[in-house]
Amino acid sequence: MSALLSVAGVSKRFRGLLAVGNVSLDVMERDIFAIIGPNGAGKTTLFNTICGVFRPDGGTIAFAGERIDGHPPDEVCRLGIGRTFQLVRPFPGLSVLDNVIIGALLHHRSVEDARARAEEVLRRLDLFNQRHQRAASLTLPDRKRLEVARALATQPRLLLLDEVMAGLRPTEVDRMVAIMTELNRTSGLTIVLIEHVMRAVMALATRVLVLHHGAVIAQGAPAEVVRDPQVIKSYLGAEEL
Amino acid sequence: MPLSLYLNVAVGGVLTGLVYGLMALGLSVIFGVVRVVNFAHGEMMTIAMYIAVVLFAAFKLDPLVMLVPIAAVLFALGYALQAGLINPFINRPEHSQFILMVAVALIIVNVLLIAFGPDAHSVQTSYAFDSYEVGPVIIDAPKLYAAAGAVIVAALLFAFFRGTRIGQAIRACADNYTGALVVGLNVKRLYALTFGIGAACVGAAGCMLVVINDVSPAVGPAYTLLAFVIVITGGLGSLPGALLGGVLIGLTEAMAGVFFTPSAKSMFAFAILVIVLLLRPQGLLGKRA
Amino acid sequence: MTRQVDALQAKPAPLGRSRFLSTLNLANIPRRGLILLAVLLALLIAAPAFTSDYLLSILILILYFAYTGQAWNVMMGFAGQLSLGHALYVGIGAYMTAALFIHFGTPPWIGLLVSVPIAMAAGAVIGFLAFRFRVAGTYFAILTIAFAEFARIGFDHWDWVGASSGLFLPVATYTQNDLWHLRGRPIMFYYLILAMTVLAFLLCRWLLGSRLGYFWQAVREDEDAARxxxxxxxxxxxxxxxxxxGLTSFAGMFYAFYYNNLFGEQVFSIGRSIEIILGPLIGGVGTLFGPVLGAFLLTGLAETLTEILGLIGVDLPGAKQVFYGFCLLLVVMVMPEGVWPWVARKLGLETRQ
Known part of the structure; x- marks a missing residue:
């Protein structure tokens, strides 16, 4: 079985500074793939390169067998990759429902159909009762779920989550983990997440990749990776497990 | 047409351009630090020009001599404007600030219109028609004095930003707003000071420009646009860029006046603006964001 | 864990129709609003029966600004692109229809087939250059001014449209209204601009609730997130x-045939561009009623002011603009969202959570 997302030897530099160096990874259909690593390891840069925000300086990215490196973000999304932002960016002046309708309009010509789809997603993410609030007035956990909802409304095959657990209380983390598990199980959604909250990573991920100074230092099943001496030395040792 | 005529026009254009440059320098200083686009810049200059006209008409005071007090008045005006009106808008969206300044500009233009009427006023200095001959080139004395004044004020401004503690504090503010707050700089006061300095620049430029050109309320918006053209050409926030842009635009307008018709000269300035915006949006000497 | 998943199951939707309307998306108007709108429209339709010529001319001016404000609002209010050069489109619409009428006797409605596409093409050129080369924010606003200034100087030197001596439409005393050639009495122009304003309102309402309208709002709110x-x-x-x-250039036709004279120096001036945007700014950018309300407030109050000054024998040419300036200052400081959202809340046309 070939990978849904295949990153091969991707590099990205900023003014000569190597942010991501020769990173390769394969994400299989239905995987929940976690990317971990210390701050500044290049995780978000890698994400943005996959999403088309940056064009890689080297290497290739393929999604469902099709090259996507260098494609603009909107095109990448249309091909079936949804994303959230590390610093949440819902459309602040619009209602929660309108935020998600906009996502749903990607594959729905009619606004009414999109609204139905958006309401379904909001119910699923437990945001339905807040649907008429302005996005800007939501609490941080709600805004994070709104971003997930908006991305889901675009009906992605692959969902990229950039630190959706950060800043959440443990019970909120558990709730988000439950949502992700449910999505993965019921709709077969493939998920790649950048995460610092190891509790969530261990509960969710089927595979883990560790990035350090822009390079892959370990990759494998979560239980193996957290025992890797190099990973403990460069990342986990410094943080609570 | 003889070559010497072109040369005369070119020299005149460069000299006027230096004064334009000083005017744009004020805009650039304000933008570089406060990050607010002063859409009332040209209008503020017309205030200075009218003060000069009034002082000349009433007391025969030469605008070039009155440069310091007039610049001081504009400094106070700029300081008050920033402290009272603009500071609360620092964290507002860009278009909100823009509209605020449009409102200020609208008020200035029309208050001047009510006070002085729509007709052009000018200052007839004793040296208005003097000129110097340097080889084949004839240089108008007012333009020469005005340009010299502009260069001196610009040099003082550079010295201020490099050499004084307040100047350095302002530059620190421009580089890093949060950092400046953290190290305990009174950012709001520095912003007001900066706006004051920018206003003083444009006030000084007004004193010199009134020696060369007429003033009417309607020229305010035109000078605002000109200042934008210059600053974007030179690089918004770059001080040498403003002077370079001023010279370039002054020269362009002067040459366009000779080759085409003077009334169409600002079309060429706008053409330069469009080209720069598209090909080098950070301006000739600007840094890329 | 299973229990948490259970907790995620859909909750029943609350009964009844929600009264909440997002400030910026009046996709459906509550009944009270519709009644209010109907009354306003009825008043406007009946107005010529009991107003003087002077008052009619003020109403025409108000509706003209309501229309152009609405058209500008599509760009800034809906899609977040600040244009300070909309006089360009008015000017193109005015000059093209007028020149075709004068030179070839082309009825303005046929002239629109030329003027509107030209204005749209001008918009497309500006948009293409700006968006391709990533000219955004303040720079974009200045680019729009630059093009309007370009046109101002260009038309001022273009002999076919009268250059700096102006372009004049033939005027006579009309006893009959010729709608096809737009020659007639003020009442005809009143109903024309009223119809245009109503149609523009309906069009904008439809646009805002359409797929494109949602995409515009997404771009306005956060372009990266939209992508x-x-x-x-x-x-x-x-x-x-x-x-x-295109919408704005329509107003140009009205302008040319109502005022009968065009001077490039004035028509394309930045002052004109600013006049267009004042109404929506004061009424509420991005709202459907904002441009209409703003036009009524601003022009209404300004004309009252001129009237009062006239009564006490003061004739100050800049007074109206100073008044505009202070209004703008006041609104941007006190009600940055404009007057309409505030009025709407007061009228109970929307509730905010």
């Missing part, structure tokens, strides 16, 4: 500029 949900932002913004330009 991340698959919106082709370039095309979306282009649509806003082109539609706004």
């Amino acid at each position: 991340a949900v698959g919106i082709a932002t370039f095309r979306t913004k282009m649509a806003a500029v082109v539609i706004s330009a």
Whole structure:
């Protein structure tokens, strides 16, 4: 079985500074793939390169067998990759429902159909009762779920989550983990997440990749990776497990 | 047409351009630090020009001599404007600030219109028609004095930003707003000071420009646009860029006046603006964001 | 864990129709609002029966600004692209229809087939250059001014349209209204601009609730986030500029045939561009009623002011603009969202949670 997302030897530099160096990874259909690593390891840069925000300086990215490196973000999304932002960016002046309708309009010509789809997603993410609030007035956990909802409304095959657990209380983390598990199980959604909250990573991920100074230092099943001496030395040792 | 005529026009254009440059320098200083686009810049200059006209008409005071007090008045005006009106808008969206300044500009233009009427006023200095001959080139004395004044004020401004503690504090503010707050700089006061300095620049430029050109309320918006053209050409926030842009635009307008018709000269300035915006949006000497 | 998943099951939707309307998306108007709107429209339709010629001319001016404000709002209010050069589109619409009428006797409605596409093309050129080369924010606003200034100087030197001596439409004392050639008495122009304003309102309402309207709002709110949900932002913004330009140029035809004279120096001036945007700014950018309310407030109050000054024998040419300036200052400081959202809350036309 070939990978849904295949990153091969991707590099990205900023003014000569190597942010991501020769990173390769394969994400299989239905995987929940976690990317971990210390701050500044290049995780978000890698994400943005996959999403088309940056064009890689080297290497290739393929999604469902099709090259996507260098494609603009909107095109990448249309091909079936949804994303959230590390610093949440819902459309602040619009209602929660309108935020998600906009996502749903990607594959729905009619606004009414999109609204139905958006309401379904909001119910699923437990945001339905807040649907008429302005996005800007939501609490941080709600805004994070709104971003997930908006991305889901675009009906992605692959969902990229950039630190959706950060800043959440443990019970909120558990709730988000439950949502992700449910999505993965019921709709077969493939998920790649950048995460610092190891509790969530261990509960969710089927595979883990560790990035350090822009390079892959370990990759494998979560239980193996957290025992890797190099990973403990460069990342986990410094943080609570 | 003889070559010497072109040369005369070119020299005149460069000299006027230096004064334009000083005017744009004020805009650039304000933008570089406060990050607010002063859409009332040209209008503020017309205030200075009218003060000069009034002082000349009433007391025969030469605008070039009155440069310091007039610049001081504009400094106070700029300081008050920033402290009272603009500071609360620092964290507002860009278009909100823009509209605020449009409102200020609208008020200035029309208050001047009510006070002085729509007709052009000018200052007839004793040296208005003097000129110097340097080889084949004839240089108008007012333009020469005005340009010299502009260069001196610009040099003082550079010295201020490099050499004084307040100047350095302002530059620190421009580089890093949060950092400046953290190290305990009174950012709001520095912003007001900066706006004051920018206003003083444009006030000084007004004193010199009134020696060369007429003033009417309607020229305010035109000078605002000109200042934008210059600053974007030179690089918004770059001080040498403003002077370079001023010279370039002054020269362009002067040459366009000779080759085409003077009334169409600002079309060429706008053409330069469009080209720069598209090909080098950070301006000739600007840094890329 | 299973229990948590259970907790995620859909909750029943609350009964009844929600009364909440997002400030910026009046996709459906509550009944009270519709009644209010109907009354306003009825008043406007009946107005010529009991107003003087002077008052009618003020109403025409108000509706003209309501119309152009609405057209500008498509670009800034819906799609977040600040244009300070909308006089360009008015000017193109005015000059093209007028020149065709004068030179070839082309009825203005046929002239529109030329003028509107030209204005839309001008918008497309500006949009293309700006969005391709990533000219945004303040720079974009200045680019729009630059093009209007270009046109101002250009038309002022273009002999076919009268250059700096102006372009004049033949005027006579009309006893009959010729709608086809737009020659007639003020009442005809009143109903024309009223119809235009109503149609523009309906069009904008439809646009705002359409797929494109949602995409515009997404781009306005956060362009990067909009791209991340698959919106082709370039095309979306282009649509806003082109539609706004086309709508605005329509007003140009009205302007030319109502005022009968055109001077490039005035028509394209930045002051004119600013006049267009004052109404929506004061009424509420991005709202459907904002431009209409803003036009009524601003022009209404300004004319009252001129009237009062006239009564006490003061004739100050700049007084109206100073008044505009202070209004703008006041609104941007006290009600940055404009007057309409506030009024709407007061009238109970929307509730905010």
